[in-house]
Amino acid sequence: MHVAHLTLHNFRSYADLDVALEPGATAFIGRNGQGKTNLVEAIDYLSRLSSHRVATDAPLVRAGTDQAIVRAAVVKDGRTAVLEVELNPGRANRARINKSPLSRPREIVGLVRTVVFAPDDLTLVKGDPSDRRRFLDDLAVLRAPRLAAVRADYDRVLRQRNSLLKTAAFARGSARDSALATLVVWDENLARVGAELLAARLRLVADLGPYLGKAYEAVARGASRDDADLEYRASIDLDFEEQPSRDQLEQALLTAIEARRKDELDRGVSLVGPHRDELLLTLGTGHQDGDLRLPVKGYASHGESWSFALALRLASYDLLRADGDDPILVLDDVFAELDTERRAQLAELVAGAEQVLVTAAVAADVPEALQGVRFLVADGEVTRDA
Numbered sequence: 127m128h129v130a131h132l133t134l135h136n137f138r139s140y141a142d143l144d145v146a147l148e149p150g151a152t153a154f155i156g157r158n159g160q161g162k163t164n165l166v167e168a169i170d171y172l173s174r175l176s177s178h179r180v181a182t183d184a185p186l187v188r189a190g191t192d193q194a195i196v197r198a199a200v201v202k203d204g205r206t207a208v209l210e211v212e213l214n215p216g217r218a219n220r221a222r223i224n225k226s227p228l229s230r231p232r233e234i235v236g237l238v239r240t241v242v243f244a245p246d247d248l249t250l251v252k253g254d255p256s257d258r259r260r261f262l263d264d265l266a267v268l269r270a271p272r273l274a275a276v277r278a279d280y281d282r283v284l285r286q287r288n289s290l291l292k293t294a295a296f297a298r299g300s301a302r303d304s305a306l307a308t309l310v311v312w313d314e315n316l317a318r319v320g321a322e323l324l325a326a327r328l329r330l331v332a333d334l335g336p337y338l339g340k341a342y343e344a345v346a347r348g349a350s351r352d353d354a355d356l357e358y359r360a361s362i363d364l365d366f367e368e369q370p371s372r373d374q375l376e377q378a379l380l381t382a383i384e385a386r387r388k389d390e391l392d393r394g395v396s397l398v399g400p401h402r403d404e405l406l407l408t409l410g411t412g413h414q415d416g417d418l419r420l421p422v423k424g425y426a427s428h429g430e431s432w433s434f435a436l437a438l439r440l441a442s443y444d445l446l447r448a449d450g451d452d453p454i455l456v457l458d459d460v461f462a463e464l465d466t467e468r469r470a471q472l473a474e475l476v477a478g479a480e481q482v483l484v485t486a487a488v489a490a491d492v493p494e495a496l497q498g499v500r501f502l503v504a505d506g507e508v509t510r511d512a
């Protein structure tokens with residue numbers, strides 16, 4: 127797939143932008159703070175209805191205005207659809223496909239698919255467990271857009287259950303009895319929706335593993351295919367012979383919730399469920415010490431961490447391709463971090479994508495294979511470099 131036309135209105139630093147794009151490689155070149163990332167961020171937003179840089183919509187709307195519009199003509203298998211999202215911080219967002227309003231904006235998720243590599247990706251490796259959970263869930267939703275609703279449901283169930291736990295923790299007498307009776311319903315909701323999310327994550331981790339090893343070998347100098355690995359650490363016992371079914375996971379969650387009841391009531395928060403899980407990233411140091419594997423977080427060097435983060439994105443891209451998709455690849459300011467050899471290696475790996483959008487401060491940082499069409503970005507103007 128590729129974006130053939132992008133229109134922005136009051137998005138980030140852009141009052142109005144209208145730019146025609148082509149398949150193949152496109153580079154956006156400009157000094158710092160000129161709006162290169164803002165531009166590719168808009169396309170990423172359309173794909174997931176969230177940004178790779180911020181957790182809320184407010185910073186995406188141009189300062190001093192109260193509504194942003196992102197519109198893109200997306201071409202997939204020769205057919206074009208115009209996708210549009212209206213961002214209204216503090217009020218409901220709206221989305222349209224070919225001018226027809228959607229009843230829920232999230233129905234647009236997954237129609238355009240992007241994989242973004244950016245320097246912020248280091249947080250995938252060095253950040254909190256929630257950063258890695260978000261990585262898994264974003265990718266799971268791209269693979270199966272209906273999971274966007276499951277994810278939203280889970281967040282809602284968790285919020286309501288936590289508030290009930292707090293009430294039960296502090297209430298006395300009949301108020302406490304009534305909160306405890308209602309809690310049973312929310313235990314079941316959490317287990318049911320949580321099992322669905324957990325099943326999707328486990329499937330994803332199993333599918334992603336082989337691609338991660340291959341990607342790390344390609345981006346880290348001297349690495350071998352078994353070096354990088356990932357392991358899902360759940361807050362419940364997952365000691366199953368094979369990939370557990372959703373029913374098995376639901377039952378396991380209910381059992382674990384029952385076992386932690388007292389702790390949960392003492393602390394007034396939900397201690398069991400996918401929101402407590404961790405994606406463990408490990409690197410094998412193979413050669414000298416046999417099969418020693420170490421967590422990436424806290425142990426890996428800066429270079430290894432960076433390569434690992436890049437490999438996670440590359441593996442995501444390969445997995446989506448293996449699913450039959452052709453996501454748009456965004457390489458946001460990544461080449462400055464790589465030496466010439468690894469730039470060329472990365473360029474070679476992604477050159478087959480239908481559309482690759484690259485941002486860089488200087489054109490010389492962009493490898494030859496990805497030079498393609500070039501735009502200059504300066505003072506909010508995006509002009510094609512003839």
Ligand SMILES: Nc1ncnc2c1ncn2[C@@H]1O[C@H](COP(=O)(O)OP(=O)(O)OP(=O)(O)O)[C@@H](O)[C@H]1O
Pocket residue numbers: 137138139140156157158159160161162163164165184185186187188189459485486487
């Ligand atoms: N909501 C907003 N309203 C107005 N301007 C904004 C908004 N959000 C960001 N900006 C401005 O956009 C600019 C950042 O643009 P962007 O992140 O695209 O830079 P860039 O060209 O990618 O730079 P770099 O090479 O440093 O990454 C900053 O000057 C910032 O002040």
